[in-house]
Amino acid sequence: MEKKSSIFTATHGVMTAEVGVISGELELRSTCDDDGTLTLAITYVGAEEWYTLPGDDYHLHDLRDHEVVHRLLTAVLERS
Template identity: 35%
Template sequence: MSDEMTTILTTTPDGLETEDAGVLIGEVELRSTVTDDGQASAHARYPHTEQWHTISGATRHLDSPAHLAIYHTQLVAQHLPPEQ
């Protein structure tokens, strides 16, 4: 099991709200991580940049770290426009 998953996507027109960089719009890389005790969080950045930004409201406690794939898939779906 991996403790990190990433996906590159194009956001909805409203963008992706972050805690420290405002709204990211367009193509972004989304990264979900989970700790051994099930604390999941998500970060985003523009592809090919170094700094990750915490996604607002995305921190969750998972019943098991094995549920990271479900968390990540739901997070990606939440930020995709309907046509993707």
């Protein structure tokens, strides 16, 4: 299992499955299991409660793509 984490600022907000839109200084965590299952979670920086990003199951066909997908998601969410 591999975990990646990035801090970014979302001015316009990011949709979560549990509480709707959150904005401000956020942390994205992506976890890739050995079978390619990708789990995405987001929180306010320094908070304990994590939220999930909406959508179906995420799966990587090549585990080496985890770094690229994580960086891409961080960049897109920061533009939100």
